[in-house]
Amino acid sequence: MTVRVRIAPSPTGNLHIGTARTAVFNWLYARHQGGKFIIRVEDTDISRSRDEYTDNILKGLEWLGLNWDEGPFFQSQRLDLYRQAVQKLLDKGLAYRCYCTPEELEQMREAQKARNEAPGYDNRHRNLTPEQRETYETEGRKPVIRFIIDGDRQITWNDKVRGKMAWKGSDLGGDMAIARTPEGDEPFGQPLYNLAVVVDDIDMKITHVIRGEDHIANTAKQILLYEALGGEIPEFAHSPLILNPEGRKLSKRDGVTSLDDFKNMGFVPEAIANYMMLLGWTAPDSTQEIFTLEEAAKLFTLDRVNKAGAKFDWDKLDWINSQYLHKMSPEILVDLLIPYWQNAGYEFNPEGDREWLIELTGIIAPSLTRLSDAVAESRLLFGDSITFDEKGQAQIEQEGVKEIFAAILTAIANYPEMTPEDAKEIIKQVTKEKKVKKGFVMKSLRAGLTGELQGPDLIQSWVLLHRRGWDKTRLQLTVDS
Numbered sequence: 001m002t003v004r005v006r007i008a009p010s011p012t013g014n015l016h017i018g019t020a021r022t023a024v025f026n027w028l029y030a031r032h033q034g035g036k037f038i039i040r041v042e043d044t045d046i047s048r049s050r051d052e053y054t055d056n057i058l059k060g061l062e063w064l065g066l067n068w069d070e071g072p073f074f075q076s077q078r079l080d081l082y083r084q085a086v087q088k089l090l091d092k093g094l095a096y097r098c099y100c101t102p103e104e105l106e107q108m109r110e111a112q113k114a115r116n117e118a119p120g121y122d123n124r125h126r127n128l129t130p131e132q133r134e135t136y137e138t139e140g141r142k143p144v145i146r147f148i149i150d151g152d153r154q155i156t157w158n159d160k161v162r163g164k165m166a167w168k169g170s171d172l173g174g175d176m177a178i179a180r181t182p183e184g185d186e187p188f189g190q191p192l193y194n195l196a197v198v199v200d201d202i203d204m205k206i207t208h209v210i211r212g213e214d215h216i217a218n219t220a221k222q223i224l225l226y227e228a229l230g231g232e233i234p235e236f237a238h239s240p241l242i243l244n245p246e247g248r249k250l251s252k253r254d255g256v257t258s259l260d261d262f263k264n265m266g267f268v269p270e271a272i273a274n275y276m277m278l279l280g281w282t283a284p285d286s287t288q289e290i291f292t293l294e295e296a297a298k299l300f301t302l303d304r305v306n307k308a309g310a311k312f313d314w315d316k317l318d319w320i321n322s323q324y325l326h327k328m329s330p331e332i333l334v335d336l337l338i339p340y341w342q343n344a345g346y347e348f349n350p351e352g353d354r355e356w357l358i359e360l361t362g363i364i365a366p367s368l369t370r371l372s373d374a375v376a377e378s379r380l381l382f383g384d385s386i387t388f389d390e391k392g393q394a395q396i397e398q399e400g401v402k403e404i405f406a407a408i409l410t411a412i413a414n415y416p417e418m419t420p421e422d423a424k425e426i427i428k429q430v431t432k433e434k435k436v437k438k439g440f441v442m443k444s445l446r447a448g449l450t451g452e453l454q455g456p457d458l459i460q461s462w463v464l465l466h467r468r469g470w471d472k473t474r475l476q477l478t479v480d481s
């Protein structure tokens with residue numbers, strides 16, 4: 001058997017982080033099994049689906065490195081298939097026309113609420129007589145199609161993540177709508193989610209349905225549809241929800257929901273994919289946390305997906321991102337940083353200054369956690385105005401610092417082309433001359449150059465700054481003030 005899995009996003013918004021994680025799990029499983037990963041865009045909800053969201057979702061999956069083998073298929077182009085299935089269920093007497101008006105359904109729900117009953121359709125049109133049907137038709141009522149759910153049925157499956165699962169038919173909200181009311185003269189309207197999914201999963205020979213646990217109730221309903229349509233029931237695996245650090249479902253309120261939010265915050269795709277796989281999956285060696293998609297694919301099995309909700313941990317994501325940034329060669333990393341520098345308004349020529357930018361990248365890379373950190377980390381090397389933070393200011397106000405700067409400026413005049421060795425030599429000379437500690441000179445120099453006490457390697461930065469022809473008034477100003 002060839003494993004065939006799918007990701008089935010609805011293009012009603014940008015690529016959601018939960019969908020991205022589900023896509024990662026499906027991709028890993030397909031690759032581990034030597035199977036196929038299929039993309040199906042579930043765009044039957046015309047009022048909410050947009051092409052730009054489809055675009056965003058497909059580009060996002062590609063950006064993460066989740067290459068697919070088949071698709072993208074679009075449900076909107078497969079409507080005939082769903083209509084045939086609805087007709088088949090009607091013909092077999094497994095579905096029927098329900099003529100209830102929205103008002104009647106609302107009254108029914110109100111009454112259920114008043115009786116403290118769970119809301120659901122009470123199957124009142126399941127057994128209409130031909131006369132009743134005729135009356136509703138002549139009244140001009142447009143029916144939805146409902147699929148019969150036997151309330152006494154026990155639906156069970158062996159979930160690959162959650163183990164034995166059982167649902168009672170009576171807990172599924174009554175006979176399920178599978179097609180909307182028709183707009184015009186068609187026998188029935190737009191087929192609905194559960195029906196379309198099952199028709200597609202049968203047609204696409206999906207062997208494993210891996211999706212979020214918010215679909216568990218749908219799975220119970222879908223199993224009944226597989227049976228009714230004569231399809232082979234796939235395996236199901238429900239992955240845990242992504243929770244915020246407080247343990248509630250990650251939502252808009254947490255400020256990040258779409259993959260773009262993470263991208264804009266300066267995370268690289270390798271790190272996001274890596275972090276996504278750890279959201280709910282534990283590697284056989286639980287101490288290992290850094291994996292490329294290919295490395296994880298070698299190890300990924302569904303029995304190591306956890307049942308418990310996966311808490312989002314920003315520190316871990318940051319740490320993983322930094323690991324990838326630190327490993328990246330400056331020649332590659334530089335292209336990821338350039339847009340951040342440009343957005344910050346730093347002046348440079350991406351082509352003409354490339355060598356210099358690469359060197360700068362090499363210097364700041366070890367201090368980057370997110371790409372966006374490059375703006376602050378390289379501030380001193382672009383432009384000339386610096387602002388002092390509290391500690392930087394305190395440092396330059398220390399006794400003896402002005403004299404140290406004056407000595408550095410005198411010494412540097414002898415080095416039109418300062419090498420790292422020259423820079424160290426200057427610091428050594430000044431240390432000796434002023435009879436202070438080397439650390440004090442270094443700290444003061446850093447404060448004078450950057451306004452802060454922390455930052456990338458001082459010697460390397462200083463050398464690079466020198467090469468770009470820095471404005472020595474940086475130290476001069478501090479001397480004069």
Ligand code: GLU
Binds near residue numbers: 010
């Ligand atoms: N379109 C559904 C969603 O975006 C996918 C359901 C499924 O994977 O079966 O949640």
